[in-house]
Amino acid sequence: MWKLGLRNSAGAIIQAEKRVRLLSSLVLSSPYLLNAKDDLPGGRSSMNIYDPRKEEMVIPNQGMMTYPSRYIGSSRGWVGFINSNDPRSLYLTNMFNHKVISLPPMEPDCADNIITNMSLSSSPDDSCVVAIKFFGGRMCFCRPGDSAWTKTETSSKLLDCSSVLYSNRDSKFYLTTFRLVSKLHFTAIKFDTSTYKPLGHQDFPEVTYYHKFDRLKLPDLLWSEFELLESCFHTEHLVESPTGEVFDIMWFIQLSHGTKAVHWKDHHKQLKKEEVVKKTKRFMVYREDEDCYTYDIGDLCIFLGQSTEAFCLQASMFPGLKPNSIYFAAPNHSGVYDLATDVIHDLPLTNPPLMWLAPLSQ
Numbered sequence: 208m209w210k211l212g213l214r215n216s217a218g219a220i221i222q223a224e225k226r227v228r229l230l231s232s233l234v235l236s237s238p239y240l241l242n243a244k245d246d247l248p249g250g251r252s253s254m255n256i257y258d259p260r261k262e263e264m265v266i267p268n269q270g271m272m273t274y275p276s277r278y279i280g281s282s283r284g285w286v287g288f289i290n291s292n293d294p295r296s297l298y299l300t301n302m303f304n305h306k307v308i309s310l311p312p313m314e315p316d317c318a319d320n321i322i323t324n325m326s327l328s329s330s331p332d333d334s335c336v337v338a339i340k341f342f343g344g345r346m347c348f349c350r351p352g353d354s355a356w357t358k359t360e361t362s363s364k365l366l367d368c369s370s371v372l373y374s375n376r377d378s379k380f381y382l383t384t385f386r387l388v389s390k391l392h393f394t395a396i397k398f399d400t401s402t403y404k405p406l407g408h409q410d411f412p413e414v415t416y417y418h419k420f421d422r423l424k425l426p427d428l429l430w431s432e433f434e435l436l437e438s439c440f441h442t443e444h445l446v447e448s449p450t451g452e453v454f455d456i457m458w459f460i461q462l463s464h465g466t467k468a469v470h471w472k473d474h475h476k477q478l479k480k481e482e483v484v485k486k487t488k489r490f491m492v493y494r495e496d497e498d499c500y501t502y503d504i505g506d507l508c509i510f511l512g513q514s515t516e517a518f519c520l521q522a523s524m525f526p527g528l529k530p531n532s533i534y535f536a537a538p539n540h541s542g543v544y545d546l547a548t549d550v551i552h553d554l555p556l557t558n559p560p561l562m563w564l565a566p567l568s569q
Contacts, residue, residue: 236566236567237258237260237525237566238259238260238510238518238520238525238528238534238563238564238565238566239256239257239258239259239265239563239564240256240257240259240512240536240541240554240556240560240561240562240563240564241254241256241278241281241286241302241560241561241562241563241564242254242255242256242257242264242556242558242559242560242561254302255558257554257556257560259527259528259534259543259554260525260526260527260528261527262527262555276288276289276290276291277289277291277294278514278561278562279297279322279325279339279514280322280324280325280339280514280515280516280562281325281514281515281516281562281563281564281565282324282325282326282327282373282516282565283327283329283330283516283518283565283567284301284330284564284565284566284567285299285300285301285327285330285331285567286299286300286301286302286562286564287299287300287310287325287337287339288300289313294313295312295313295314295315296309296312296313297309297310297311297312297313298310299327299331299337299351301567302564303567308331308351309351310337310349310351310353311349311353311354311355311356313347313356314355314356314358317341317345317347317356317358320341320342320343320345321341321342322339322340322341322342322514323340323341323342323369323370323371323514324339324340324370324371324514324515324516325337325338325339325340325371325514325516326338326340326371326372326373326380326516327373327516328373328378328380328412330567331351334350335350335351336348336349336350336373336411336412337349337350337351338371338373338380338414340369340370340371340382343360344360345358345359345360346358346359346360346371346414347359348411357411359414369382369383369443370382370383370442370443370444370445370516370517371414371516372444372445372446372447372516372517373412373516374447374453375447375451376447376451376453378412379412379413379414379415380412380413380414380415381414381415381416381417381445381453382414382415382416383416383417383443383444383445417445417453417455417495424499424500425491425500435461435468435488436459436488436489438461438468438469439459439460439461439462439488439489440459440460440461440462440485441457441458441459441460442457442458442460443455443456443457443458444456444458444511444517445517446509446511446517446518446519447519448507448519449519449520449521452494452495453495454492454493454494454495454504454509454519455492455493455495456490456491456492456493456509456511456517456533457490457491457493458487458490458511458535459487459488459489459490459491460485460486460487460488460537460540461485461486461487461488462483462484462485463483463484463486469483484539485537485538485539485540486539486540487535487537487540487542487544487551489549490533490535490544490546492504492509492533492546501546502546502547503531503546503547504531504546505530505531506521506522506523506530506531507519507520507521507522507530507531508520508522508528508529508530508531508532508533508534509532509533509534510533510534510535510563510565511533511534511535511536511563512535512536512537512560512562512563513536513537513538513562514561514562515536515562515563516565518563518565520566525566529543529545531545531546531547532544532545532546533546534563536554536560536562536563537560538559538560540553541553541554541556541560542554
């Protein structure tokens with residue numbers, strides 16, 4: 208049976224607001240959650256940082272960057288953003304030391320597309336490859352210093368909601384793909400990767416899907432539990448551990464309208480978007496060497512969020528982090544999911560989360 212425990216009280220939020228410290232005390236080799244705080248004149252936004260190790264907010268001390276910008280994603284601790292005054296301009300930034308790296312201007316046919324996430328092959332330097340995944344089958348690649356983006360595209364609808372991850376172990380970009388849900392398995396629908404290579408740039412890493420997760424076996428569920436699972440909106444994420452092990456994570460989000468649960472296929476029917484509440488219900492984590500999901504990833508913890516390239520840390524290397532857990536951040540619900548117990552502990556956030564920042568490697 209599923210077990211779900213929530214901790215979300217006004218008292219917890221008040222206590223969290225009292226537990227703050229200045230930005231100058233941050234340890235940059237640590238994960239943080241970037242939060243939007245207040246809108247400022249000129250289209251700018253001020254930022255807060257949530258420290259999951261100390262479970263407290265960090266108040267910027269005139270050190271956090273504020274740009275008239277739209278943030279598109281984070282990877283390896285770096286943040287990608289577009290200048291709101293020039294929607295074709297893209298940059299990478301280190302939010303802590305104000306370093307900014309200019310990327311090639313986005314072509315007009317890409318500038319208005321929805322960006323799913325961003326992935327860097329390494330920390331930004333001359334050898335780094337930046338990959339941007341758009342909603343649909345389009346991706347763009349560049350290296351800092353390039354004069355233009357290299358585009359690749361497929362008409363397949365299988366990649367509409369997929370995200371991209373760079374594997375240090377395999378030196379490849381991996382994509383998730385669409386899955387069919389049955390009582391026994393999540394079955395991946397394969398796509399032709401031969402048409403999905405950055406044309407004219409054979410020195411860019413290969414782009415493919417991770418074939419070791421073709422079929423994900425579901426646990427034994429009561430029919431009522433499966434119906435609840437099937438009604439949830441789900442997203443799929445790949446993450447690579449510090450030792451190179453790859454995990455596949457299924458993130459299940461339950462939709463509701465008032466007190467009534469809403470099937471993900473029906474949430475747009477005669478319902479106002481702002482009236483539909485989204486809450487994380489469950490995660491399932493799969494190892495590449497097992498055919499069923501696992502309750503135990505040992506000393507590891509995984510970080511998932513919208514526009515965040517998923518990353519994985521060894522908890523004992525970052526005192527305060529909870530092992531065998533998933534730290535997740537979404538606009539309506541953020542928390543820490545205990546894989547062993549299926550219990551969710553809400554994060555005491557007072558502002559919408561933007562994205563996780565992985566520990567900076569430089």
